[in-house]
Amino acid sequence: MLDIQLLRSQLETVTEALAARGMRFDAAAFQAMEGERKSLQTRTQELQARRNALSKQIGMLKGKGEDASAVMSEVAGLGDELKANEQALSALLERINEFVARLPNLPHESVPHGADETANVEVLRWGSPRTIEAPVRDHVDIGAALGGLDFETAVKLAGSRFAVLRGGIARLHRALAQFMLDVHTREHGYTEVYVPYLVNPASMFGTGQLPKFEEDLFAVPFGEGGRFFLIPTSEVPVTNFVRGELLAPDALPMKFVGHTPCFRSEAGSYGRDTRGMIRQHQFDKVELVRIEHPERSWDALEELVGHAEAILRKLELPYRKMVLCTGDMGFSAAKTYDLEVWLPAQNTYREISSCSNCGDFQGRRMQARVRTAAGRNEFVHTLNGSGLAVGRTLVAVLENYQQADGSVRVPAALVPWMGGIELIEPVR
RNA sequence: GGAGGUGUGGCAGAGUGGUUGAAUGCACCGGUCUUGAAAACCGGCAGGGGUUCACGCCCCUCGUGAGUUCGAAUCUCACCGCCUCCGCCA
Structure with missing residues (x-):
């Protein structure tokens, strides 16, 4: 959520910044609502002040036993007038709030300007694609040959965009997640967390999924008129740990790593990535979340990306690091690095991690503050990044480590997590 | 599922219709004292918003939302959380 004070005082600057994100911001509509709010609020408060003063008088008179x-x-x-004003004011405030709640975060000054992903900037390329003896097969064929990747059964059980894993590939999937958790907890200082996969609407508001992106979520009715949402990323439950909290300075930074399934409706992505497990309704992800002091968050972002990169390096998967341009960033992000892994079958790099600093955007939505040394209360800064998307990492390993005989080598760093297995062979 | 209790400032904890946004303690900040620290003492200290050049004035907030009342932390209703007991299930 943007600071409404900023909207009031720097309307033009904000409008420009949002335009860079491809967001048409109706400044006139906002100003009209604000003008109305101002007069309505002034009038309402006058009436309230009058009522309070008179009521106080009544109290005094009655206390002295006089006639009131x-x-x-x-x-x-x-x-009557007071009630009418109060109702009109609260309705208007709600409208303004809803309006502001749908505005995305402002990009950081270091973010390149651009309309879409073609304007993203590559800042680093690591590793070189290994030579694979032709023909190069994609993970779907590799998985089918191994008998470990089964989309037909998944369709029977649930529908399209789900997968069933078996044998060595299921094991590989588990090993990858465990490996990532262990690296981040042992080497990068993150605290492992286990969290609910269903959350309430307030949590979804806190991280920015609601109210604007409800169609991307799976909702589960519960109780009388209540509902849960399936998390689209563990960023949601983990970041909301601090919702409504006023934290002591020494409580920060908080560094959490969680492994959860993620659920996305993928509404509006109908023709895209229909083959394989690149884009699923359910996928596992190991997520890094940091709650930071405002002045530390930009350093923290660089660290966080490095932690995600470390996984790719240990697995010896070639990747490149991109800074997303203004037009390609997510709703809550002030700056985002994407890590893209090399997929030989697609002969290109594909997103496997997205690391963002959200600044105080989520902190303000969550009302999560920290008491600073100066005694002031400031909204915390929040960061999150995939470290990594497990399903896509599985795809990357299958494709990059495929061998001519149809088997798949296990990356050396992963072997201990595979119980010593170095080669994935067909399921019997 | 049934019965009862409870929800107040960063924390603990008073407050049951009227000059209470809220006693007190702890924590925190400033000062006195001290070579320094501690202790003691003095002072300050909830959040958000409106208005003002400023001093200030005003409004809202005691889990959330409705309601009663001239006036609600205090009374009523619903919801949410927590605690205890009974039942049921693992």
Whole structure:
């Protein structure tokens, strides 16, 4: 959520910044609502002040045993107008709030300008694609040959965009997640967390999925009129740890790593990535989340990306590091690095991690603050990044480590997590 | 599922219709004292918003939302969380 004070005082600057993100911001509509709010609020508060003063008088008079009926009838006359004003004001405030809640975060000054992903900037390329003896097969064929990747059964069980894994590939999938968790906890200082996969609407608001992106989520009705949402990323439950909290300075930074399934409706992505497990309704992800002091968050972002990169390096998977341009960033992000892994079958790099600093955007939505040394309360800065998307890492390993005989080598760093297995062979 | 209790500032904890946004303690900040620290003492200290050049004035907030009342932390209702007991299930 943007600071409404900023909207009031720097309307032009904000409008420009949002335009860079491809967001058409109706400044006139906002100003109209604000003008109305101002007069309505002033009038309402005048009436409230009058009522409070008169009521206080009644109290004093009655305390002294005097007659208060004249004052009482005067204050009674205020009732209708006051009530009407209060209702109009709260309705308007709700409208303004809803309006502001749908505005995305402002890009950091270091973010390149551009309309879409073609304007993203490559800042680093690591590793070189190994030579694979022709023909190069994609993970779907590799998985089918191994008998470990089964989309037909998944369709029977659930539908398209789901997968069933078996044998060595299922094991590989588990090993990858465990490996990532162990590296981040042992080597990068993150605290492992286990969290709910269903969350309430307030949590979804806190990280920015609601109110604007409800169609991307799976909802589960519960109780009378209540509902849960399936998390689209563990960023949601983990970041919301601090919702509504006023934290002591020494409580920060908080560094969490969680492994959860993620659920996305993928509404609007109908023709895209229909083959294989690149884009699924359910996938596992190991997520890094950091709650930071405002002045530390930009350093923290660089660290965080490095932690995600470390996984790719240990697995010896070639990747490149991109800075997303203004037009390609997510709703809550102030700056985002994407890590893209080399997929030989697609002969290109594909996103496997997205690491963002959200600044105070989520902190303000969550009302999560930290008491600074100066005694002021500031909204915390929040960061999150995939470290990594497990399903896509599985795809990357299958494709990059495929061998001519149809088997798949296990990356050396992963062998201990595979119980010593170095080669994935067909399921019997 | 049934019965009862409870939800107040960073924390603990008073407050049951009227000059209470809220006693007190702890924590925190400033000062006195001290070579320094501690202790003691003095002072400050909830958040958000409106208005003002400023001093200030005003409004809202005691889990959330409705309601009663001239006036609600205090009364009523619903919801949410927590605690205890009973039942049921693992």
